[in-house]
Amino acid sequence: MRIAIVGGTGFVGSQLTAHLAEHGHELVLVARGSRSHAASAAAGAQFARADVVTGTGLAEALAGCQAVVNLVAVIVEKGRQTFDAVNRQGTANVAQAAAETGVAHLVQLSALGASPDPRFAYLASKWAGEQAIAISGAPHTIIRSSLVFGPGDGFFVKLARLVRRTPPFFPLPIAGDGRTLFQPIAAVDVARCIALALERGPSNGVVSIGGPDHLSYEQIIDVIRAEVVSLPRLKVHVPVIAIKPVARLMTAIMRDPLVTPSQLDLLGRNNVTLPGAVRVAFAFDPARFAESCGYLRRRGR
Ligand SMILES: NC(=O)c1ccc[n+]([C@@H]2O[C@H](COP(=O)([O-])OP(=O)(O)OC[C@H]3O[C@@H](n4cnc5c(N)ncnc54)[C@H](OP(=O)(O)O)[C@@H]3O)[C@@H](O)[C@H]2O)c1
Structure with a gap:
Protein backbone atom coordinates (compact mmCIF):
# COMPACT_ATOMS: atom_id res chain seq x y z
CA MET A 1 0.00 0.00 0.00
CA ARG A 2 1.01 3.62 -0.46
CA ILE A 3 0.46 5.11 3.01
CA ALA A 4 0.78 8.73 4.17
CA ILE A 5 1.82 9.13 7.80
CA VAL A 6 0.88 12.64 8.91
CA GLY A 7 3.19 13.38 11.85
CA GLY A 8 5.42 10.54 10.68
CA THR A 9 8.63 12.28 11.83
CA GLY A 10 7.60 12.26 15.52
CA PHE A 11 8.10 9.75 18.32
CA VAL A 12 5.37 7.22 17.40
CA GLY A 13 5.78 8.09 13.71
CA SER A 14 9.40 6.94 13.64
CA GLN A 15 8.45 3.51 15.01
CA LEU A 16 5.52 3.25 12.62
CA THR A 17 7.68 4.25 9.66
CA ALA A 18 10.25 1.54 10.48
CA HIS A 19 7.52 -1.09 10.97
CA LEU A 20 5.56 -0.32 7.79
CA ALA A 21 8.73 0.02 5.67
CA GLU A 22 9.85 -3.41 6.91
CA HIS A 23 6.51 -4.78 5.71
CA GLY A 24 7.08 -3.43 2.20
CA HIS A 25 4.74 -0.41 2.17
CA GLU A 26 5.48 2.74 0.19
CA LEU A 27 5.47 5.64 2.65
CA VAL A 28 4.97 9.40 2.52
CA LEU A 29 5.84 11.19 5.76
CA VAL A 30 3.92 14.42 6.14
CA ALA A 31 4.93 17.18 8.58
CA ARG A 32 5.99 20.83 8.72
CA GLY A 33 9.63 19.77 8.63
CA SER A 34 10.74 21.16 12.01
CA ARG A 35 12.44 17.86 12.92
CA SER A 36 15.02 15.75 11.19
CA HIS A 37 13.57 13.24 8.78
CA ALA A 38 16.84 11.43 8.16
CA ALA A 39 15.30 8.19 9.49
CA SER A 40 12.56 8.45 6.87
CA ALA A 41 15.14 8.48 4.08
CA ALA A 42 16.74 5.38 5.63
CA ALA A 43 13.32 3.67 5.48
CA GLY A 44 12.97 4.70 1.83
CA ALA A 45 10.07 7.04 2.66
CA GLN A 46 9.31 10.28 0.83
CA PHE A 47 8.82 13.50 2.76
CA ALA A 48 5.97 15.92 2.02
CA ARG A 49 5.66 19.30 3.72
CA ALA A 50 2.22 20.24 5.01
CA ASP A 51 0.63 22.05 7.93
CA VAL A 52 -2.51 20.46 9.37
CA VAL A 53 -3.56 23.73 11.05
CA THR A 54 -3.97 25.59 7.76
CA GLY A 55 -4.41 22.46 5.64
CA THR A 56 -1.69 23.67 3.25
CA GLY A 57 -0.07 20.81 1.35
CA LEU A 58 -2.34 18.06 2.71
CA ALA A 59 -4.27 17.23 -0.48
CA GLU A 60 -1.02 17.07 -2.50
CA ALA A 61 0.62 14.81 0.13
CA LEU A 62 -2.34 12.42 0.28
CA ALA A 63 -2.88 12.15 -3.50
CA GLY A 64 -2.44 8.57 -4.69
CA CYS A 65 -2.38 7.09 -1.14
CA GLN A 66 -4.63 4.16 -0.25
CA ALA A 67 -4.39 4.92 3.48
CA VAL A 68 -3.42 7.74 5.82
CA VAL A 69 -2.41 7.56 9.47
CA ASN A 70 -2.77 10.79 11.46
CA LEU A 71 -0.29 11.12 14.32
CA VAL A 72 -0.27 14.91 14.66
CA ALA A 73 -1.20 16.34 18.05
CA VAL A 74 0.25 18.60 20.71
CA ILE A 75 0.24 17.88 24.45
CA VAL A 76 1.83 21.27 25.20
CA GLU A 77 0.29 24.40 23.68
CA LYS A 78 2.87 26.76 22.16
CA GLY A 79 2.05 29.84 20.06
CA ARG A 80 -0.40 28.97 17.31
CA GLN A 81 0.05 25.24 18.02
CA THR A 82 -2.94 25.15 20.39
CA PHE A 83 -5.05 22.10 21.31
CA ASP A 84 -7.93 23.50 19.29
CA ALA A 85 -5.88 24.42 16.22
CA VAL A 86 -3.83 21.21 16.00
CA ASN A 87 -5.78 18.46 17.76
CA ARG A 88 -9.27 19.47 16.61
CA GLN A 89 -8.99 21.64 13.50
CA GLY A 90 -5.82 19.88 12.27
CA THR A 91 -7.52 16.49 12.53
CA ALA A 92 -10.61 17.87 10.76
CA ASN A 93 -8.36 19.14 7.94
CA VAL A 94 -6.66 15.73 7.58
CA ALA A 95 -10.05 13.99 7.51
CA GLN A 96 -11.40 16.43 4.94
CA ALA A 97 -8.32 15.99 2.72
CA ALA A 98 -8.63 12.18 3.05
CA ALA A 99 -12.33 12.29 2.07
CA GLU A 100 -11.72 14.67 -0.85
CA THR A 101 -8.78 12.73 -2.27
CA GLY A 102 -10.63 9.40 -1.94
CA VAL A 103 -8.23 7.78 0.56
CA ALA A 104 -9.79 4.40 1.46
CA HIS A 105 -8.80 4.35 5.16
CA LEU A 106 -7.85 6.99 7.74
CA VAL A 107 -6.34 5.67 10.99
CA GLN A 108 -6.35 8.22 13.80
CA LEU A 109 -4.22 7.77 16.91
CA SER A 110 -6.27 9.19 19.75
CA ALA A 111 -5.88 8.99 23.52
CA LEU A 112 -7.57 6.90 26.21
CA GLY A 113 -9.95 9.11 28.15
CA ALA A 114 -10.82 11.31 25.13
CA SER A 115 -14.10 12.94 26.16
CA PRO A 116 -15.81 16.33 25.97
CA ASP A 117 -15.09 17.03 29.68
CA PRO A 118 -13.68 20.62 29.59
CA ARG A 119 -11.61 20.02 32.76
CA PHE A 120 -9.19 17.98 30.63
CA ALA A 121 -8.39 20.33 27.75
CA TYR A 122 -6.01 17.98 25.88
CA LEU A 123 -8.42 15.02 26.09
CA ALA A 124 -11.36 17.23 25.09
CA SER A 125 -9.45 18.36 21.97
CA LYS A 126 -8.58 14.74 21.09
CA TRP A 127 -12.30 13.91 21.45
CA ALA A 128 -13.26 16.84 19.21
CA GLY A 129 -10.78 15.53 16.61
CA GLU A 130 -12.49 12.13 16.73
CA GLN A 131 -15.87 13.80 16.18
CA ALA A 132 -14.51 15.68 13.17
CA ILE A 133 -13.40 12.38 11.63
CA ALA A 134 -16.75 10.71 12.32
CA ILE A 135 -18.64 13.41 10.40
CA SER A 136 -16.08 13.79 7.59
CA GLY A 137 -17.25 10.83 5.55
CA ALA A 138 -13.70 9.40 5.44
CA PRO A 139 -13.67 5.62 6.13
CA HIS A 140 -11.70 5.37 9.36
CA THR A 141 -10.47 3.54 12.45
CA ILE A 142 -9.78 5.42 15.68
CA ILE A 143 -7.26 3.89 18.06
CA ARG A 144 -7.21 5.32 21.59
CA SER A 145 -3.90 4.64 23.32
CA SER A 146 -2.65 4.93 26.89
CA LEU A 147 0.78 6.52 27.52
CA VAL A 148 3.36 5.36 25.00
CA PHE A 149 6.92 4.51 26.06
CA GLY A 150 10.14 3.98 24.13
CA PRO A 151 13.34 5.81 23.19
CA GLY A 152 12.47 9.48 22.60
CA ASP A 153 9.15 9.44 24.48
CA GLY A 154 7.98 12.66 26.10
CA PHE A 155 6.84 11.36 29.50
CA PHE A 182 -1.78 4.25 33.62
CA GLN A 183 -1.25 1.39 31.22
CA PRO A 184 2.04 2.11 29.42
CA ILE A 185 2.31 0.60 25.96
CA ALA A 186 5.51 0.36 23.89
CA ALA A 187 5.75 2.51 20.75
CA VAL A 188 6.69 -0.59 18.74
CA ASP A 189 3.46 -2.24 19.90
CA VAL A 190 1.39 0.83 19.02
CA ALA A 191 2.99 0.69 15.56
CA ARG A 192 2.04 -2.97 15.30
CA CYS A 193 -1.60 -2.22 16.25
CA ILE A 194 -1.80 0.54 13.63
CA ALA A 195 -0.30 -1.77 10.97
CA LEU A 196 -2.86 -4.48 11.80
CA ALA A 197 -5.69 -1.93 11.68
CA LEU A 198 -4.46 -0.84 8.22
CA GLU A 199 -4.43 -4.47 7.04
CA ARG A 200 -8.01 -5.00 8.26
CA GLY A 201 -9.46 -1.88 6.67
CA PRO A 202 -11.84 0.72 8.13
CA SER A 203 -14.07 -0.28 11.06
CA ASN A 204 -15.55 3.22 11.42
CA GLY A 205 -15.27 2.60 15.16
CA VAL A 206 -13.00 3.13 18.14
CA VAL A 207 -10.58 0.60 19.63
CA SER A 208 -8.75 1.15 22.93
CA ILE A 209 -5.22 -0.10 23.54
CA GLY A 210 -2.77 -0.21 26.44
CA GLY A 211 0.04 -2.35 27.79
CA PRO A 212 -0.43 -5.52 29.86
CA ASN A 271 -5.87 6.37 31.94
CA VAL A 272 -6.58 2.67 31.44
CA THR A 273 -8.55 0.14 29.46
CA LEU A 274 -8.71 -3.67 29.93
CA PRO A 275 -5.25 -5.18 30.62
CA GLY A 276 -5.86 -7.68 27.78
CA ALA A 277 -7.11 -5.05 25.30
CA VAL A 278 -4.37 -5.57 22.70
CA ARG A 279 -4.65 -9.38 22.85
CA VAL A 280 -8.43 -9.10 22.35
CA ALA A 281 -8.30 -6.51 19.55
CA PHE A 282 -5.05 -7.43 17.77
CA ALA A 283 -4.17 -10.97 18.97
CA PHE A 284 -0.69 -10.32 20.37
CA ASP A 285 0.78 -9.59 23.79
CA PRO A 286 2.40 -6.17 24.17
N1 LIG B 1 3.13 9.85 23.18
C1 LIG B 1 2.14 9.33 23.91
O1 LIG B 1 2.33 8.90 25.08
C2 LIG B 1 0.76 9.24 23.32
C3 LIG B 1 -0.27 8.62 24.07
C4 LIG B 1 -1.56 8.53 23.50
C5 LIG B 1 -1.80 9.08 22.25
N2 LIG B 1 -0.79 9.69 21.57
C6 LIG B 1 -1.06 10.28 20.26
O2 LIG B 1 -0.11 9.78 19.35
C7 LIG B 1 0.13 10.75 18.33
C8 LIG B 1 1.63 10.88 18.10
O3 LIG B 1 2.24 11.36 19.30
P1 LIG B 1 3.84 11.57 19.37
O4 LIG B 1 4.18 11.51 20.81
O5 LIG B 1 4.52 10.71 18.37
O6 LIG B 1 3.94 13.11 18.89
P2 LIG B 1 5.26 13.92 18.49
O7 LIG B 1 6.51 13.14 18.75
O8 LIG B 1 5.14 15.26 19.12
O9 LIG B 1 5.14 14.09 16.89
C9 LIG B 1 4.24 14.99 16.32
C10 LIG B 1 4.39 14.98 14.80
O10 LIG B 1 3.45 15.89 14.25
C11 LIG B 1 4.12 16.84 13.38
N3 LIG B 1 3.40 18.11 13.50
C12 LIG B 1 3.24 18.89 14.59
N4 LIG B 1 2.49 19.97 14.30
C13 LIG B 1 2.17 19.87 12.99
C14 LIG B 1 1.41 20.67 12.10
N5 LIG B 1 0.84 21.84 12.51
N6 LIG B 1 1.26 20.25 10.82
C15 LIG B 1 1.84 19.10 10.38
N7 LIG B 1 2.57 18.29 11.17
C16 LIG B 1 2.73 18.68 12.47
C17 LIG B 1 5.55 16.90 13.92
O11 LIG B 1 6.49 17.31 12.92
P3 LIG B 1 6.77 18.89 12.65
O12 LIG B 1 6.98 19.53 13.99
O13 LIG B 1 7.98 18.90 11.76
O14 LIG B 1 5.57 19.42 11.94
C18 LIG B 1 5.76 15.42 14.27
O15 LIG B 1 6.04 14.69 13.09
C19 LIG B 1 -0.58 12.02 18.79
O16 LIG B 1 -1.80 12.13 18.11
C20 LIG B 1 -0.86 11.78 20.26
O17 LIG B 1 -2.04 12.44 20.70
C21 LIG B 1 0.49 9.79 22.06
Missing part, protein backbone atom coordinates in the same frame (compact mmCIF):
# COMPACT_ATOMS: atom_id res chain seq x y z
CA PHE A 156 8.95 8.52 30.90
CA VAL A 157 12.24 10.05 29.69
CA LYS A 158 11.37 13.22 31.64
CA LEU A 159 10.48 11.25 34.78
CA ALA A 160 13.82 9.42 34.49
CA ARG A 161 15.57 12.79 34.20
CA LEU A 162 13.75 14.03 37.31
CA VAL A 163 14.74 10.89 39.26
CA ARG A 164 18.35 11.12 38.10
CA ARG A 165 18.66 14.83 38.90
CA THR A 166 17.16 14.62 42.39
CA PRO A 167 20.16 14.66 44.76
CA PRO A 168 20.64 11.28 46.54
CA PHE A 169 19.58 12.48 50.00
CA PHE A 170 16.56 14.48 48.78
CA PRO A 171 13.16 12.76 48.68
CA LEU A 172 11.77 12.18 45.20
CA PRO A 173 8.77 14.46 44.58
CA ILE A 174 5.60 12.60 43.51
CA ALA A 175 2.90 14.85 42.06
CA GLY A 176 -0.42 14.22 43.81
CA ASP A 177 -1.29 11.04 45.71
CA GLY A 178 0.47 8.83 43.13
CA ARG A 179 -2.57 6.57 42.74
CA THR A 180 -3.71 7.50 39.21
CA LEU A 181 -3.53 4.42 36.99
CA ASP A 213 -0.22 -3.79 33.28
CA HIS A 214 -2.19 -1.18 35.15
CA LEU A 215 0.49 0.80 37.00
CA SER A 216 -0.11 3.67 39.38
CA TYR A 217 1.92 6.83 38.82
CA GLU A 218 3.90 5.97 41.95
CA GLN A 219 4.58 2.42 40.71
CA ILE A 220 5.86 3.89 37.43
CA ILE A 221 8.25 6.14 39.43
CA ASP A 222 9.36 3.06 41.43
CA VAL A 223 10.12 1.11 38.23
CA ILE A 224 12.08 4.05 36.81
CA ARG A 225 13.92 4.61 40.10
CA ALA A 226 15.02 0.97 40.18
CA GLU A 227 16.20 1.29 36.57
CA VAL A 228 18.13 4.58 36.68
CA VAL A 229 19.59 5.00 40.20
CA SER A 230 21.39 2.47 42.34
CA LEU A 231 20.42 3.67 45.82
CA PRO A 232 16.87 3.50 47.19
CA ARG A 233 15.22 6.93 47.59
CA LEU A 234 12.67 8.40 49.93
CA LYS A 235 9.57 9.86 48.28
CA VAL A 236 7.43 12.85 49.14
CA HIS A 237 3.94 13.55 47.84
CA VAL A 238 3.47 17.13 46.66
CA PRO A 239 -0.07 18.40 45.99
CA VAL A 240 -0.70 19.03 42.28
CA ILE A 241 -2.03 22.49 43.14
CA ALA A 242 1.42 23.41 44.51
CA ILE A 243 3.26 22.18 41.37
CA LYS A 244 0.91 23.83 38.85
CA PRO A 245 2.37 27.36 39.07
CA VAL A 246 5.87 25.92 38.55
CA ALA A 247 4.61 23.91 35.57
CA ARG A 248 3.01 27.07 34.13
CA LEU A 249 6.25 29.00 34.52
CA MET A 250 8.32 26.19 32.97
CA THR A 251 5.92 25.99 30.03
CA ALA A 252 6.16 29.74 29.49
CA ILE A 253 9.95 29.97 29.55
CA MET A 254 11.35 26.56 28.56
CA ARG A 255 11.40 24.98 25.09
CA ASP A 256 11.07 21.50 26.63
CA PRO A 257 9.47 21.90 30.08
CA LEU A 258 9.87 19.03 32.57
CA VAL A 259 6.15 19.11 33.28
CA THR A 260 3.22 21.08 31.87
CA PRO A 261 -0.13 22.04 33.44
CA SER A 262 -2.07 19.77 31.06
CA GLN A 263 0.18 16.82 31.93
CA LEU A 264 -0.60 17.48 35.60
CA ASP A 265 -4.30 17.54 34.69
CA LEU A 266 -3.91 13.99 33.34
CA LEU A 267 -3.07 12.86 36.89
CA GLY A 268 -6.66 13.68 37.80
CA ARG A 269 -8.12 10.67 36.05
CA ASN A 270 -7.18 7.01 35.46
CA ALA A 287 5.65 -5.66 26.12
CA ARG A 288 5.68 -4.92 29.85
CA PHE A 289 7.01 -1.47 30.81
CA ALA A 290 9.03 -2.88 33.74
CA GLU A 291 10.83 -5.31 31.40
CA SER A 292 11.39 -2.87 28.55
CA CYS A 293 12.51 0.40 30.13
CA GLY A 294 16.27 -0.16 29.86
CA TYR A 295 16.42 2.72 27.36
CA LEU A 296 15.79 5.10 30.30
CA ARG A 297 19.31 4.40 31.60
CA ARG A 298 20.66 6.40 28.66
CA ARG A 299 21.06 10.04 29.56
CA GLY A 300 19.26 12.21 27.05
CA ARG A 301 17.16 15.29 26.57
